[in-house]
Amino acid sequence: MRLGFFWVLLLTVNSAFGASLKLDYSLFFGYMKTLYKLEYEHVTTAFYLRDKQTGNACLINNAYLLVDRQRDPIQIAEQGRLLPFYSDQHRKDGATIEVELLAGQENYQCDLQVTIMAKQSELGQLSYSKLALISTQLEGVLKKNAGMVGKYFLPDFSGVRVQLAEPLSELQLSMLPEQVSFAENGDLLIANAVLHAQQADKNLALSVSRITPWLSQ
Structure with missing residues (x-):
């Protein structure tokens, strides 16, 4: 492992x-x-x-x-x-x-x-389907790195953690699904279930600086 x-x-x-x-x-x-x-x-x-x-x-x-x-x-x-x-x-x-x-x-x-x-090149023109694909690939890399045994000891892969490049406006906040939560540092925490429940090609009008896995116990 x-x-x-x-x-x-x-x-x-x-x-x-x-x-x-x-x-x-x-x-x-x-x-x-x-x-x-x-x-x-x-x-x-x-x-x-x-x-x-x-x-x-x-x-x-x-x-x-x-x-x-x-x-x-x-x-x-x-x-x-x-x-x-x-x-x-x-x-x-x-x-x-x-x-x-x-x-x-x-x-x-x-x-x-x-x-x-x-990748930095993937942070523009985000849609829910694109975020779902990114989430799938992030999880795939984690499990591959862990190996056959180690993947069973990974924390739960809940979805994606989205680091914002600038604060959200009131309009942007109102357009987010109710199930989206915020981390203590202000990152958006979007569960995989939320990603797949939204209109796939709907764009997220967000300025994003980083997308990483959201891991939870």
């Missing part, structure tokens, strides 16, 4: 003795391979570094994929998201990922956070 059966996995990487971290590429590869096998078009796996004490992003200067003397740069997106490329050969060669933090973070304890979420 793989360790990453929750939608967020924390692995401690202590950077107390320098501003450079080395991570095992095979960990990243395992999660990317899941999506590669499933051929899901609407969801992705995101890798972040977070300070263990504050939860804030560890600010990254550069990141590289290392094999022997070869150093291939890794793209870095917003909020310190690492975008390693998929390479089975690099995995076989025992590649590592080296992350150089910005100055002033030598005493940070940076954790690797692995998050399953909808």
Whole structure:
């Protein structure tokens, strides 16, 4: 059973003795391979570094994929998201990922956070049918990561958690189904039953920044 059966996995990487971290590429590869096998078009796996004490992003200067003397740069997106490329050969060669933090973070304890979420390209023109498809694919990735045994120990997959890019207006609130609830941080919690009960092609006039699984006990 793989360790990453929750939608967020924390692995401690202590950077107390320098501003450079080395991570095992095979960990990243395992999660990317899941999506590669499933051929899901609407969801992705995101890798972040977070300070263990504050939860804030560890600010990254550069990141590289290392094999022997070869150093291939890794793209870095917003909020310190690492975008390693998929390479089975690099995995076989025992590649590592080296992350150089910005100055002033030598005493940070940076954790690797692995998050399953909808692709950024899928956040516009949302409909209930599209949300239902995203929900199905998010659940599929979680179960695949958990393995044959681990999937039976997952928290209940209730639906999707929708992070809003801006507060809802009174009109937008009135157009939401009554069954939609709010998390303490303001995220919309939409159950799968609600998604399938709505008019499939009805658009949700929402400005959304992230869609992740809604897990409940």
